[in-house]
Amino acid sequence: MPQPEKVLTPDESPQHWFGAELRFWRKRRPGLHAAQLGPMVQVSSDVISKIEKGHYRCRRDLAERLDAVLETGGVLTRAWGMVFGDADRTRRQADSAHEGLVEGAIEVHRGRILGSDITAALPRSLPPVDRRAFLAATSLAAIAPIDLATLVAPAAPPEVPKQVRPTDLEQLRLIADGIHRWDNAQGGGGLVGDFASRSLEWAVRLLPVSCPEELRLQLLGAVARLGIVVGATHFDAYAHDDARVAFKIAAECAEEAGDWWLRAKTFSFLSRQASWLGDPDEGLTYAEKGLVRSDRLTPTIQAMLHSARARAFGKMHDVQGTLAAVGAADDAFARSNPAADPSWMAYYDEAQHNGDTAHALFDLAIHADQDPGRAGDRFGAAVAGHGDDYARSRGISRTKWASLLMAKGDPVQAIAIGHEALDDVGRLTSRRAADDLKELRQLAGRHRRLEEAVHLRQRITATLPA
Structure with a gap:
C-alpha cells in the first residue's frame, strides 16, 4: 500500500x-x-x-x-x-563585488557541476514534432525543450562504409584522442559519455566490414584504443557494465592484433576498476596478466602496471606488498624513455606516476597506520605537475591529499587544499571525484569546532548533486 x-x-x-x-x-x-x-x-x-x-x-x-x-x-x-x-x-x-570567498558564504560552481547532466531517457510517448511547422514558426516559446530533443534526434545511425579505408582509421584515432582529452579535462559524464558510447558502437560495426589485409591490424588496434578510452570514460561515470564491455572489446582486438602495449593498457584499466569496486584480488590478477611478457613492454607501461598492482595491494592493506609494488613502479619509471612509448602513453608522466602511487600509499596511511608523509609528498608533486588538460587528475589528487591531511595531519592545511580541489572538481562530471569529495566531507566532520571545516563541508554539500 x-x-x-x-x-x-x-x-x-x-x-x-x-x-x-x-x-x-x-x-x-x-x-x-x-x-x-x-x-x-x-x-x-x-x-x-x-x-x-x-x-x-x-x-x-x-x-x-x-x-x-x-x-x-x-x-x-x-x-x-x-x-x-x-x-x-x-x-x-x-560575486562581482568581492574576489575570493566571503566569510560565511558558500561558493558553488554552477556550469556542469557534478552529476547535473541529464541522464534520464526522454519519454517515447510524446507526439512527433513536425519539422516544417517548427521551421515556419518565429519563436521557441511555444515548443517545449523535450519536444526540441525529439525534433533534432537523428533518424538513423551513421552508415558504415562498404570497405574500410585509411580515412576511417584516422577518424577512429582522432575520436579516441578527443574522448581521452575531454574525459581528462571534464570527466566522463554527460555528453562525453554519450558520444563515447556512440563512437564505439560505430567502430564495432566496422569490424566485419571488408578490409584490405594491410589495414586489418591497424583497424584492430584503432578499435582497441577507442575501446580503452570509452571504457575509461564509463568507469569515471560509474557506468561499470558499459565499461567492462568496452574493455572486453579492447582486449579482444588487442589480442587479435598482437599488440602487447594495448593489451597491457586494457588490463591496467580492468585492474583499477576491480580495485575501485572493492575486489582488489581481481584487480591484482588483471595487473599481473598485463605484465605477462613484460620484456615486450616499455618501462613506462611496466610502471603503469606496477602502480595498478600497488593500488590493489593498498586496498588489501598489505603493507609489504604495496611498498614492494611502489618500489617496482618507481624503478621502472626511472628507466622511462618517452620516445620509445606509444603516443597514447604520453599522459603517464611524472605527475601521473606520483598520483597513482600516492593513492596506494594513501590506503596504507589511513588503514594501516603507515607514514602519511610518503603519500602526501607524492600527491603534492602530482598536483604541481598536472595542468588544466588533466583537471580531473589534479582535482582528485588534491581531494585525496586534503583527506589525508584531515585524517593524519594539519586540518587547516587540509581545508585550504580542499577548497582548491573544489575549484577543479566542481566543474567536472566525474562520479569518482564526487565520491572522493564525500570522503573529504566525512573526514572534515571530525573537526566540527573549526569554523573553516564546517564551511568546507557546506561547500562540498552545495557542490555535490542532491
Missing part, C-alpha cells in the same frame, strides 16, 4: 511555498506521481519530491520544463523569479 504524501508547510518559507505550488499543479494531473513526473522533465523522482517538500532549490530551466509538462501557463517560471530570482541577483552582485 503506497505511503501517504507528506503534508506540506507552504508558510514556512518562500521555497516551501514554491514546493507546495508545484504539488498543486502536479495533482491537477490525476494519478501523476513524483516518480512519474521526474523523468518527464529530465530529473530523478527524488528531486521532484525534495522540491515539493522545500528541501531542494529548483533551477529555472527545470521550472520551465515543469510548466511545459504540467501546462501551467508559465506559473512556475514566474514563481521561480519571485522565490529564487532575487537570491540569484544578490549572489551575482556579491
Whole structure:
C-alpha cells in the first residue's frame, strides 16, 4: 500500500511555498506521481519530491520544463523569479563585488557541476514534432525543450562504409584522442559519455566490414584504443557494465592484433576498476596478466602496471606488498624513455606516476597506520605537475591529499587544499571525484569546532548533486 504524501508547510518559507505550488499543479494531473513526473522533465523522482517538500532549490530551466509538462501557463517560471530570482541577483552582485570567498558564504560552481547532466531517457510517448511547422514558426516559446530533443534526434545511425579505408582509421584515432582529452579535462559524464558510447558502437560495426589485409591490424588496434578510452570514460561515470564491455572489446582486438602495449593498457584499466569496486584480488590478477611478457613492454607501461598492482595491494592493506609494488613502479619509471612509448602513453608522466602511487600509499596511511608523509609528498608533486588538460587528475589528487591531511595531519592545511580541489572538481562530471569529495566531507566532520571545516563541508554539500 503506497505511503501517504507528506503534508506540506507552504508558510514556512518562500521555497516551501514554491514546493507546495508545484504539488498543486502536479495533482491537477490525476494519478501523476513524483516518480512519474521526474523523468518527464529530465530529473530523478527524488528531486521532484525534495522540491515539493522545500528541501531542494529548483533551477529555472527545470521550472520551465515543469510548466511545459504540467501546462501551467508559465506559473512556475514566474514563481521561480519571485522565490529564487532575487537570491540569484544578490549572489551575482556579491560575486562581482568581492574576489575570493566571503566569510560565511558558500561558493558553488554552477556550469556542469557534478552529476547535473541529464541522464534520464526522454519519454517515447510524446507526439512527433513536425519539422516544417517548427521551421515556419518565429519563436521557441511555444515548443517545449523535450519536444526540441525529439525534433533534432537523428533518424538513423551513421552508415558504415562498404570497405574500410585509411580515412576511417584516422577518424577512429582522432575520436579516441578527443574522448581521452575531454574525459581528462571534464570527466566522463554527460555528453562525453554519450558520444563515447556512440563512437564505439560505430567502430564495432566496422569490424566485419571488408578490409584490405594491410589495414586489418591497424583497424584492430584503432578499435582497441577507442575501446580503452570509452571504457575509461564509463568507469569515471560509474557506468561499470558499459565499461567492462568496452574493455572486453579492447582486449579482444588487442589480442587479435598482437599488440602487447594495448593489451597491457586494457588490463591496467580492468585492474583499477576491480580495485575501485572493492575486489582488489581481481584487480591484482588483471595487473599481473598485463605484465605477462613484460620484456615486450616499455618501462613506462611496466610502471603503469606496477602502480595498478600497488593500488590493489593498498586496498588489501598489505603493507609489504604495496611498498614492494611502489618500489617496482618507481624503478621502472626511472628507466622511462618517452620516445620509445606509444603516443597514447604520453599522459603517464611524472605527475601521473606520483598520483597513482600516492593513492596506494594513501590506503596504507589511513588503514594501516603507515607514514602519511610518503603519500602526501607524492600527491603534492602530482598536483604541481598536472595542468588544466588533466583537471580531473589534479582535482582528485588534491581531494585525496586534503583527506589525508584531515585524517593524519594539519586540518587547516587540509581545508585550504580542499577548497582548491573544489575549484577543479566542481566543474567536472566525474562520479569518482564526487565520491572522493564525500570522503573529504566525512573526514572534515571530525573537526566540527573549526569554523573553516564546517564551511568546507557546506561547500562540498552545495557542490555535490542532491
